[in-house]
Amino acid sequence: MKYIYFILCICTIISCLKKESKKVITKSSNSLYEKAFDYKDSGKTDSAFLYFYKAKDIFVQQKDSFGIGKCFTNLAIIQETKGDYFGSQETGISALKYFNETDSLQRNYLSINYNALSLVSSKLKNYIQAKQFYEKAIAFADDENNKIIYENNLAINYKEQKQYQHAISILENLLKKNQTDSVIYVKSRIIDNLAFTKWLQNNKYNPIPKLREALNIRFRENDFWGENASYAHFSDYYKKVSPDSALFYARKMYNTAKKIKSADDQAEALQKLITLDPQNYTSHFIRYQFLNDSIQTARNKAKNQFALIRYETEKNKADFLKAKAQSAERQNKIIIRNIALIAAFITIVGFYIYLQKRQKRLQQEKLLEVKNTELKYSKKVHDRVANRIYQIISFIENTLHPDKNSILFALENVYETSRDISYENPDVNEKQNYREQLFNMLDSYSSQDVVKVLIVGNKEEIWQNTNLLQKTEVYLVLQELMTNMKKHSNASIVSIRFQRDDTAINIAYTDNGVGIKDFSPKNGMKNMENRINAINGRIIFDTQTNNLLKINISIPV
Numbered sequence: 001m002k003y004i005y006f007i008l009c010i011c012t013i014i015s016c017l018k019k020e021s022k023k024v025i026t027k028s029s030n031s032l033y034e035k036a037f038d039y040k041d042s043g044k045t046d047s048a049f050l051y052f053y054k055a056k057d058i059f060v061q062q063k064d065s066f067g068i069g070k071c072f073t074n075l076a077i078i079q080e081t082k083g084d085y086f087g088s089q090e091t092g093i094s095a096l097k098y099f100n101e102t103d104s105l106q107r108n109y110l111s112i113n114y115n116a117l118s119l120v121s122s123k124l125k126n127y128i129q130a131k132q133f134y135e136k137a138i139a140f141a142d143d144e145n146n147k148i149i150y151e152n153n154l155a156i157n158y159k160e161q162k163q164y165q166h167a168i169s170i171l172e173n174l175l176k177k178n179q180t181d182s183v184i185y186v187k188s189r190i191i192d193n194l195a196f197t198k199w200l201q202n203n204k205y206n207p208i209p210k211l212r213e214a215l216n217i218r219f220r221e222n223d224f225w226g227e228n229a230s231y232a233h234f235s236d237y238y239k240k241v242s243p244d245s246a247l248f249y250a251r252k253m254y255n256t257a258k259k260i261k262s263a264d265d266q267a268e269a270l271q272k273l274i275t276l277d278p279q280n281y282t283s284h285f286i287r288y289q290f291l292n293d294s295i296q297t298a299r300n301k302a303k304n305q306f307a308l309i310r311y312e313t314e315k316n317k318a319d320f321l322k323a324k325a326q327s328a329e330r331q332n333k334i335i336i337r338n339i340a341l342i343a344a345f346i347t348i349v350g351f352y353i354y355l356q357k358r359q360k361r362l363q364q365e366k367l368l369e370v371k372n373t374e375l376k377y378s379k380k381v382h383d384r385v386a387n388r389i390y391q392i393i394s395f396i397e398n399t400l401h402p403d404k405n406s407i408l409f410a411l412e413n414v415y416e417t418s419r420d421i422s423y424e425n426p427d428v429n430e431k432q433n434y435r436e437q438l439f440n441m442l443d444s445y446s447s448q449d450v451v452k453v454l455i456v457g458n459k460e461e462i463w464q465n466t467n468l469l470q471k472t473e474v475y476l477v478l479q480e481l482m483t484n485m486k487k488h489s490n491a492s493i494v495s496i497r498f499q500r501d502d503t504a505i506n507i508a509y510t511d512n513g514v515g516i517k518d519f520s521p522k523n524g525m526k527n528m529e530n531r532i533n534a535i536n537g538r539i540i541f542d543t544q545t546n547n548l549l550k551i552n553i554s555i556p557v
Contacts, residue, residue: 030058032055033052033070045081045082066098072113076117089124108141111150115137118133122153168194188223191214192215214226218230228265234249235247235249235276247276254270454493469535474507489511495510496508515548532553536555
């Protein structure tokens with residue numbers, strides 16, 4: 001009777017799966033996008049980055065290309081302001097394919113994205129690429145004020161390449177245009193840049209009157225960022241003409257940079273003070289060194305934080321891809337798979353009943369011995385043969401044109417392993433590189449379209465001073481985890497991180513499958529615990545998180 005009950009449970013599960021597969025994603029407003037702007041406007045850029053990333057996934061589900069492009073653009077701008085230049089460049093380029101160049105509203109956002117790419121390229125000293133991006137930003141800009149800003153930036157880019165005449169021509173043309181009061185701060189920027197560039201082209205030119213005109217405008221507009229730029233230009237001009245004046249403006253620049261909390265401008269001002277104020281060289285240098293280290297630390301922290309946010313939100317993208325794949329063909333495959341599971345379950349139950357009857361016929365004094373022997377060898381067959389066969393199946397499924405010789409070699413290896421069981425030979429070949437053996441096993445479960453396996457920290461030094469027993473048990477436990485993931489979890493992303501400290505090797509396994517609450521292979525878990533305990537290690541299963549399986553393993557060294 002209890003077996004009939006199990007079968008009914010399986011049928012109920014299949015019915016639920018069929019109903020679940022019929023759900024569709026409905027289009028709704030994206031409140032996460034609005035919330036991201038609230039965080040951005042309040043200066044909480046880290047939270048803004050997180051919500052723009054989440055909003056992007058919502059737009060993906062809604063098939064809103066423009067929304068995706070806007071999110072990528074804002075992400076790129078945040079990364080640029082935090083100093084993650086390469087990350088910003090990658091994100092900004094990703095945004096381009098989502099914009100429609102013929103849509104006027106999208107053209108404006110496209111120009112903003114190109115301007116962000118230009119700024120990043122300039123900071124990476126790639127001025128030729130920056131010039132190309134600025135020209136595209138100008139071409140797509142429908143707003144006249146934005147176009148003036150982009151043309152001014154292009155002139156500065158020419159100045160950095162020492163193509164002064166090109167820069168001067170652009171700036172002089174900008175001054176000839178009619179400008180309203182709404183862009184008066186841009187006028188001061190153009191006047192300041194034009195005077196300074198003319199002086200760079202001809203050191204006999206006197207830029208002071210125009211520099212002062214620009215500075216006075218900035219005073220009236222309370223443009224502290226503009227004042228900071230003016231002081232930098234004054235200091236550079238007076239460096240050879242009047243060192244005292246150059247020192248005076250360098251100090252003004254440093255104080256203004258602190259007021260606007262610009263670490264990069266503070267560092268530039270300190271560089272000027274180091275040269276212009278030799279009496280206080282040591283104190284200026286110490287402050288510069290400390291500030292420069294702080295800037296680098298902050299930028300590295302931002303890069304790591306953005307990478308972590310991207311990883312944590314990738315599961316949303318996987319959920320969307322899974323929902324999109326629900327079609328008639330998918331339904332048929334699910335039904336066939338579930339029928340196969342029922343058949344396998346009935347077969348296992350029937351085989352189990354047969355074994356029970358057979359065991360009852362055995363002599364009582366042989367029962368314990370038979371049971372122990374069965375458990376011993378079934379464990380070895382499961383770990384060393386079944387998992388390897390499943391690994392070969394996964395390789396064939398994930399390879400477009402599998403090599404026949406490679407398959408034959410793998411099957412021969414399984415045959416040798418099964419034969420070696422009777423001789424108690426270990427699963428790990430001590431003569432081969434263990435790191436490569438472990439990597440090849442884990443990577444064999446990865447596929448481009450179904451499962452992405454991320455392996456971090458699996459280095460030679462991790463496994464130094466570990467014995468064959470430890471390596472073998474770790475290999476078999478990870479193989480068990482990967483096989484269970486492939487069979488049962490429906491995961492699309494798997495992360496395995498290896499770290500070592502003075503006392504232990506720590507392994508962190510994470511996947512975004514159904515989680516341990518929905519699927520809990522008790523025998524497999526007990527098997528893994530026994531193996532880790534046998535080498536005095538520790539294994540912890542996260543039982544609190546749905547749709548995210550986390551397992552931590554620690555092995556003493």
